[in-house]
Amino acid sequence: MQKCKFEARPRNAVRKTGKTVYELDFEFKRFYRYFYKNFQVKTILNEQQLAITIKRLSHQVLENNTDPDDLVLIGLQPRGVFFSDRIMEEISNMLPGRSIHYGKLDITFYRDDIRNELHVPNQTDLAFSLENKRVILIDDVLHTGRTIRAALDALLAFGRPAKVELCILIDRRFSRQLPIQPDFTGKAIDSIITQKVKVFWKERDQKEEVAILD
Amino acid sequence: MSLSTKHLLGIKDLTKEDIQTILQTAEQFKEVLQRPIKKVPSLRDVTIVNLFYENSTRTRISFELAEKRLSADTINFSASGSSVSKGETLLDTVNNILSMKVDMVVMRHSASGAPHFLAKHIPAAIINAGDGVNEHPTQALLDALSIKERLGQLEGVKVAIIGDIMHSRVAQSNIYLLKKMGAEVIVCGPPTLIPKYIREAFGVKVEYNLRKALEWCDVANVLRIQLERQNQVLFSSLREYSLAYGINRRLLDSLNKTITIMHPGPINRGVELDSDVADSKQSLVLQQVENGVAVRMAVLYLLSNRQN
Numbered sequence: 001m002q003k004c005k006f007e008a009r010p011r012n013a014v015r016k017t018g019k020t021v022y023e024l025d026f027e028f029k030r031f032y033r034y035f036y037k038n039f040q041v042k043t044i045l046n047e048q049q050l051a052i053t054i055k056r057l058s059h060q061v062l063e064n065n066t067d068p069d070d071l072v073l074i075g076l077q078p079r080g081v082f083f084s085d086r087i088m089e090e091i092s093n094m095l096p097g098r099s100i101h102y103g104k105l106d107i108t109f110y111r112d113d114i115r116n117e118l119h120v121p122n123q124t125d126l127a128f129s130l131e132n133k134r135v136i137l138i139d140d141v142l143h144t145g146r147t148i149r150a151a152l153d154a155l156l157a158f159g160r161p162a163k164v165e166l167c168i169l170i171d172r173r174f175s176r177q178l179p180i181q182p183d184f185t186g187k188a189i190d191s192i193i194t195q196k197v198k199v200f201w202k203e204r205d206q207k208e209e210v211a212i213l214d
Numbered sequence: 215m216s217l218s219t220k221h222l223l224g225i226k227d228l229t230k231e232d233i234q235t236i237l238q239t240a241e242q243f244k245e246v247l248q249r250p251i252k253k254v255p256s257l258r259d260v261t262i263v264n265l266f267y268e269n270s271t272r273t274r275i276s277f278e279l280a281e282k283r284l285s286a287d288t289i290n291f292s293a294s295g296s297s298v299s300k301g302e303t304l305l306d307t308v309n310n311i312l313s314m315k316v317d318m319v320v321m322r323h324s325a326s327g328a329p330h331f332l333a334k335h336i337p338a339a340i341i342n343a344g345d346g347v348n349e350h351p352t353q354a355l356l357d358a359l360s361i362k363e364r365l366g367q368l369e370g371v372k373v374a375i376i377g378d379i380m381h382s383r384v385a386q387s388n389i390y391l392l393k394k395m396g397a398e399v400i401v402c403g404p405p406t407l408i409p410k411y412i413r414e415a416f417g418v419k420v421e422y423n424l425r426k427a428l429e430w431c432d433v434a435n436v437l438r439i440q441l442e443r444q445n446q447v448l449f450s451s452l453r454e455y456s457l458a459y460g461i462n463r464r465l466l467d468s469l470n471k472t473i474t475i476m477h478p479g480p481i482n483r484g485v486e487l488d489s490d491v492a493d494s495k496q497s498l499v500l501q502q503v504e505n506g507v508a509v510r511m512a513v514l515y516l517l518s519n520r521q522n
């Protein structure tokens with residue numbers, strides 16, 4: 001991966017100006033946009049690599065969960081469901097004729113930052129009990145771990161699963177704020193807090209790739 | 215994301231976007247109510263007082279349930295059996311309750327404008343659960359959700375509001391909401407129970423003939439005759455009212471289409487609505503009550519933003 005051009009700047013700027021990282025983040029972005037008319041976009045995975053990674057993760061999930069009757073796949077709203085749709089598609093192709101439990105979970109009402117900001121809820125679609133099932137939680141980017149914490153809380157309203165595992169496309173390691181780690185990882189990357197990692201999907205963004213936005 | 219107002223005093227103050235946000239959020243809360251564990255921790259740190267200066271069954275239970283399903287702490291206050299009978303004023307009562315660190319007030323009062331008065335004087339968020347003959351916003355929102363579920367949309371839907379329009383806060387809130395969402399509204403009832411200038415004030419149609427109103431509409435929202443608010447004789451007897459404006463099976467069967475019947479409750483069976491109509495598949499009465507909890511959860515959730 002190409003080295004980030006401005007990696008050292010935020011930390012120095014925090015010391016010099018006494019502003020928070022978020023304020024600086026905003027100022028830096030405005031600065032970048034002014035000069036480059038755009039974000040700096042660096043591709044981490046292109047369309048072909050992304051397809052291979054999804055295929056590999058689907059195989060890994062099945063390798064660890066041999067009985068598909070007990071298996072439950074759950075995509076996290078809003079952006080995790082594009083990823084979980086792909087995993088579901090791959091696994092269905094590998095097990096023709098078998099039906100696999102697949103649901104979508106919205107965690108809005110379980111967030112811990114509700115005091116600061118309200119979010120619009122998305123649809124939850126879990127039409128079965130999770131009692132004694134092996135659940136695979138699926139999300140696109142794992143950053144601070146707070147979304148997964150909320151998702152674990154939300155899951156318990158649907159029964160007591162035998163096991164919960166986490167499948168992540170991009171793991172932003174070293175930026176965790178809670179002790180949460182993925183069981184299946186597409187790609188682990190190093191990034192700083194001012195950067196954004198975004199997964200683009202054909203259904204929504206007309207292109208398919210994973211990129212870092214500076 | 216939040217509403218354009220800090221309080222929910224009436225539908226009058228809401229924008230179309232606010233109403234859409236509330237209904238959209240309520241649909242998600244409806245899903246929560248289908249789960250084995252029907253509780254979310256969203257308002258874990260919020261304390262809400264239910265201040266009821268007037269009798270209520272549905273609204274009060276519905277609000278209390280909504281608060282509990284959101285994990286809020288609740289206090290119930292009713293005027294009877296409190297220091298109100300010793301002469302304490304509304305503002306004093308509320309200020310005393312608020313000094314015990316309460317974040318939101320759900321209130322019902324027999325005086326129109328009581329929540330608006332409180333909103334000017336206290337810092338907590340206020341939700342109007344019915345004030346006199348003015349507004350009952352959560353009832354209008356749950357009616358809208360029920361219509362949307364049954365007919366798929368609100369825009370272009372033809373709604374007849376039938377009965378005691380003059381004394382009904384439900385009618386006023388419903389008219390505000392339906393007009394904002396692009397529905398067509400007709401009001402129907404005896405001339406003495408329809409305000410004189412309602413056509414000019416709200417842009418609704420007026421019809422004195424029940425049959426004509428029913429033939430025109432998709433949804434009939436039937437209201438209760440509010441004898442407790444009528445301090446003069448406005449029609450000769452309930453029996454006569456029932457003959458002219460009561461909805462019965464025979465009347466509905468003689469129409470050339472199936473319309474949806476709604477009623478905000480409590481129903482006076484045999485007066486405005488016959489039992490066989492109220493309990494039929496055409497009636498949305500129990501769905502309305504079910505939607506009430508979801509809508510009130512949405513309103514409480516959206517007004518709980520603790521930064522402002």
